[in-house]
Amino acid sequence: MPEEILLNVNHIDAFHGSFQALWDVSLSVKPGEIVAIIGANSSGKSTLLDTISGLVHPARGSIEFEGQDISRLAPFKIVDLGICQTPEGRGIFPDLTVLENLTLGSYNPKARPKRTQNLREVYSLFPILEERKNQLGKTLSGGEQQMLAIGRSFMSNPKIMLLDEMSLGLAPILVNELYRVLREIRERGITILFVEQNVRRSLTEADRAYIMEAGRVVLSGNTAELREEESVKKAYFGA
Amino acid sequence: MDILADLATPIVMGILLGGLYAVIALGLSLVFGVVKEINIAHGDLVILGSYLGYVAMSVIGIDPIISLVIGMPLLFGIGFVLQKYILNRAFKISMDATLIIAFGISIILQSAYQLIWSPMSRGLTTSYALESFTMGPVRFPLTYLLDFIIAIFVMIFLREFLRRTYLGKAIRAAAQDRKTAHLMGINTDQVYAYTFGISMVFAAIAGIFLGLTFAFTPVSGMSFLIIALGVVVLGGMGSILGTFIGGIAFGLAQTLGGHFFGLAAQMLVAYTMVLAVLAVIPRGIFGR
Numbered sequence: 126m127p128e129e130i131l132l133n134v135n136h137i138d139a140f141h142g143s144f145q146a147l148w149d150v151s152l153s154v155k156p157g158e159i160v161a162i163i164g165a166n167s168s169g170k171s172t173l174l175d176t177i178s179g180l181v182h183p184a185r186g187s188i189e190f191e192g193q194d195i196s197r198l199a200p201f202k203i204v205d206l207g208i209c210q211t212p213e214g215r216g217i218f219p220d221l222t223v224l225e226n227l228t229l230g231s232y233n234p235k236a237r238p239k240r241t242q243n244l245r246e247v248y249s250l251f252p253i254l255e256e257r258k259n260q261l262g263k264t265l266s267g268g269e270q271q272m273l274a275i276g277r278s279f280m281s282n283p284k285i286m287l288l289d290e291m292s293l294g295l296a297p298i299l300v301n302e303l304y305r306v307l308r309e310i311r312e313r314g315i316t317i318l319f320v321e322q323n324v325r326r327s328l329t330e331a332d333r334a335y336i337m338e339a340g341r342v343v344l345s346g347n348t349a350e351l352r353e354e355e356s357v358k359k360a361y362f363g364a
Numbered sequence: 365m366d367i368l369a370d371l372a373t374p375i376v377m378g379i380l381l382g383g384l385y386a387v388i389a390l391g392l393s394l395v396f397g398v399v400k401e402i403n404i405a406h407g408d409l410v411i412l413g414s415y416l417g418y419v420a421m422s423v424i425g426i427d428p429i430i431s432l433v434i435g436m437p438l439l440f441g442i443g444f445v446l447q448k449y450i451l452n453r454a455f456k457i458s459m460d461a462t463l464i465i466a467f468g469i470s471i472i473l474q475s476a477y478q479l480i481w482s483p484m485s486r487g488l489t490t491s492y493a494l495e496s497f498t499m500g501p502v503r504f505p506l507t508y509l510l511d512f513i514i515a516i517f518v519m520i521f522l523r524e525f526l527r528r529t530y531l532g533k534a535i536r537a538a539a540q541d542r543k544t545a546h547l548m549g550i551n552t553d554q555v556y557a558y559t560f561g562i563s564m565v566f567a568a569i570a571g572i573f574l575g576l577t578f579a580f581t582p583v584s585g586m587s588f589l590i591i592a593l594g595v596v597v598l599g600g601m602g603s604i605l606g607t608f609i610g611g612i613a614f615g616l617a618q619t620l621g622g623h624f625f626g627l628a629a630q631m632l633v634a635y636t637m638v639l640a641v642l643a644v645i646p647r648g649i650f651g652r
Binding site: 178179180199200201204205209210211212216217218219220221225228229230232233236277278281 | 530533534536537540541543544546547548549550551552
């Protein structure tokens with residue numbers, strides 16, 4: 126039996142206006158994996174997630190999800206298929222309540238019938254959200270907003286969750302908690318692809334990782350091996 | 365006491381008239397707040413509502429207010445199609461493209477009205493449109509009171525619709541954060557088409573009450589667009605309460621301006637007030 130691939134990014138180039146943000150980037154994710162994309166600011170990590178989500182269309186190359194080419198689809202169709210991104214900065218709708226934010230996560234037709242069930246799951250993953258359900262999104266703390274953003278993505282009934290810089294600006298104890306929940310979400314059969322600036326954290330939380338620099342993938346592999354890689358140690362751990 | 369009694373007429377008239385202005389401006393404000401488009405054709409689409417009422421009355425023989433049963437869904441459909449098949453595409457090119465297309469729609473509509481209904485001025489002269497009522501020392505046309513009542517009704521309806529329905533929540537989400545709305549699987553093109561359609565429902569209502577209150581011609585849309593822009597800018601872009609308050613402020617400035625400086629100066633006073641308010645609070649009274 127051939128190895129199953131959930132998401133396959135094939136040699137893509139992508140642009141922001143005339144600036145080329147991605148150069149010949151390839152990546153693949155298998156069902157049930159946790160995969161990290163690591164890199165400094167403006168290394169193209171976020172653009173890669175936005176290209177998968179359909180906000181940016183690749184100029185060259187293709188993106189396949191469960192064998193289907195999705196590189197030209199509108200963002201909402203990509204969510205329908207089961208790919209949901211939690212954006213950098215969380216993207217909470219500020220003047221909507223926590224509950225309204227969550228229910229909008231289940232906008233796509235496949236998620237609507239499961240709304241009640243998924244809402245119960247989100248509340249069990251993040252009990253604080255149930256306590257705060259009638260508060261406006263903008264009144265939450267940074268950590269609570271990140272929980273809301275993850276919970277809202279969960280509401281879309283995804284097969285894979287894309288997370289952009291979820292630990293940015295949060296206290297380490299909160300970040301530990303968020304990663305614990307991510308592992309729990311993976312236990313429920315949801316694949317995870319996250320972008321992270323914190324190399325040490327990424328290499329412990331993920332199964333595999335891709336390291337990006339200036340819009341290119343420069344290194345990839347199992348995190349256990351990458352942790353031992355001399356160049357990684359030198360560049361990121363100062364050893 | 366005399367001065368007060370003297371002022372009572374323009375003040376009450378201004379407030380009631382402000383209700384009509386608010387209804388006219390509401391659709392413009394909604395589309396601006398959500399889609400971020402300035403619909404230059406809004407005034408002409410309101411006038412389309414007036415002409416539909418005119419046809420219902422003179423050809424079919426039904427009351428213009430009752431004709432809204434047909435007028436509202438018809439204008440909703442026109443708005444939905446305009447946004448979905450024309451403006452959404454233009455929007456992806458640039459903001460200016462939507463402005464130019466809306467301007468084109470405005471010219472097409474005005475020319476069509478000239479052809480169909482001639483440049484003559486028309487009005488929705490129902491029996492009750494000529495009625496008046498007395499409140500203390502002042503006498504008013506009944507239509508002014510109707511304008512104000514319908515304004516309150518329409519504002520509350522929109523507020524509750526945006527708050528309580530799922531589509532309303534999606535509209536607010538798309539207005540607040542377009543990128544995240546995309547990422548949450550919201551088909552924003554569809555949501556914008558609904559939003560434009562809803563703004564046209566308000567245009568249909570505004571058109572009827574405008575026609576009951578004033579005479580209109582094929583080019584009246586432009587002057588009411590300019591009033592609506594003043595109202596929206598005054599109240600703060602995209603705020604329902606702001607549009608209502610902006611309408612009343614504009615109506616008051618107009619009637620009080622007319623009272624103190626003569627009818628010829630009433631619009632001058634109203635727009636000077638818009639400018640003065642914006643010089644102090646550039647975001648409008650309820651702007652964020």
